[in-house]
Amino acid sequence: KQEVTQIPAALSVPEGENLVLNCSFTDSAIYNLQWFRQDPGKGLTSLLLIQSSQREQTSGRLNASLDKSSGRSTLYIAASQPGDSATYLCAVVNSNYQLIWGAGTKLIIKP
Amino acid sequence: DAGITQSPRHKVTETGTPVTLRCHQTENHRYMYWYRQDPGHGLRLIHYSYGVKDTDKGEVSDGYSVSRSKTEDFLLTLESATSSQTSVYFCAISTGSDAGYTFGSGTRLTVV
Numbered sequence: 001k002q003e004v005t006q007i008p009a010a011l012s013v014p015e016g017e018n019l020v021l022n023c024s025f026t027d028s029a030i031y032n033l034q035w036f037r038q039d040p041g042k043g044l045t046s047l048l049l050i051q052s053s054q055r056e057q058t059s060g061r062l063n064a065s066l067d068k069s070s071g072r073s074t075l076y077i078a079a080s081q082p083g084d085s086a087t088y089l090c091a092v093v094n095s096n097y098q099l100i101w102g103a104g105t106k107l108i109i110k111p
Numbered sequence: 112d113a114g115i116t117q118s119p120r121h122k123v124t125e126t127g128t129p130v131t132l133r134c135h136q137t138e139n140h141r142y143m144y145w146y147r148q149d150p151g152h153g154l155r156l157i158h159y160s161y162g163v164k165d166t167d168k169g170e171v172s173d174g175y176s177v178s179r180s181k182t183e184d185f186l187l188t189l190e191s192a193t194s195s196q197t198s199v200y201f202c203a204i205s206t207g208s209d210a211g212y213t214f215g216s217g218t219r220l221t222v223v
Contacts, residue, residue, distance in 0.1 A: 034211050042216065043201060049211035091212075099212060101154050
């Protein structure tokens with residue numbers, strides 16, 4: 001059974017720092033991995049989608065990597081800003097076409 | 112998100128009443144999903160659809176039914192609402208297994 005783990009569960013850093021959020025999954029047979037952010041009381045916003053054949057994707061200050069063989073993905077946020085404060089979720093589409101979610105990392109960027 | 116809307120955004124209803132939530136998309140995506148999100152449980156799949164009139168159950172389908180009579184609309188019905196169904200409900204769309212998911216803004220449902 002596919003399990004997705006996100007570490008840390010919460011993270012608080014000063015503004016301007018570069019940071020890394022981690023996502024690990026137990027079964028490497030995935031179709032893709034997607035990173036989302038969720039602001040309190042709001043919906044989910046897709047940040048980056050990495051196909052199983054890809055190693056990384058970039059969007060602005062965000063870079064997501066995927067190492068399928070080791071079951072890991074990282075989301076790198078450069079030059080963090082208070083507006084980056086949110087909960088970040090990763091999810092994988094497994095071999096049964098199911099979307100399996102991590103529990104999320106709650107990120108706080110202090111001004 | 113542009114292209115997917117949920118209605119209503121908020122609803123308070125009484126125990127035992129039927130409730131229908133609507134998800135509407137303008138993207139012509141084949142796949143549509145209903146999730147619920149609860150503290151401590153994350154996002155859980157209720158039902159999904161892989162085409163008009165083609166639906167299947169997710170992991171927490173008890174007490175819920177769905178219908179998809181048109182590509183653009185996916186309805187979630189609580190036949191007789193219970194307090195345990197108080198939650199935030201999200202609709203999502205996708206074009207397939209290689210595609211990402213796009214989520215709606217959610218419906219906050221309170222059953223009193």
